Amino acid sequence: MWTRQLADDRFEVACLPFFTYGICHRDVVTIDSNHLVSAVVQKSGHRTLRVALIAEHHDRDQLHELLHDRITEAGLSHEWLQGTYLAVDPAPGSDQAIPSRRWNPHPSWRPSLGDRLLSRDSFR
Structure with a gap:
């Protein structure tokens, strides 16, 4: 660290x-x-949201790109490790979250997966 x-x-x-x-x-x-x-x-007041992607998943790169785009658009500080681990730092004292909209990047994924990963509740 x-x-x-x-x-x-x-x-x-x-x-x-x-x-x-x-x-x-x-x-x-x-x-x-x-x-x-x-x-x-x-304590600094910062929070950390962690996401782990399955390295062998056939759509991992697509999900990585989607997460990266949404986090970047939201202006959130973040770090990636080996392309599969993501740590996101919402601003202290804010209710900032990744902009969420319904998405289904692959038919085999449950439609609510993205909303669960990218919802405001993920930052509480």
């Missing part, structure tokens, strides 16, 4: 954590002697 040192014992998270729950962008943390986070000492 990328951090920025603020003091001898305090660091600010400088990324969107993909796999670390309870820690978000710009939270202030302390670390132990093994350089592992030992505590969150100040």
Whole structure:
């Protein structure tokens, strides 16, 4: 996890954590002697929405492109890992969400899949 040192014992998270729950962008943390986070000492107000795409799914690239386009259009900070893991950072204190409209990129997908992934409730 990328951090920025603020003091001898305090660091600010400088990324969107993909796999670390309870820690978000710009939270202030302390670390132990093994350089592992030992505590969150100040919450930043940021939230993290995580999405994992199935790497072997035949329409993964299409879904990646759709998610990327919607997130970019909404102006949301985000990071991708290996094209299958997505972390999104809605603005603190906002009710900002990815613009949602009904979509069905492939007939084999359930029509509500996109609405569930891209709904306002995903950010609460």
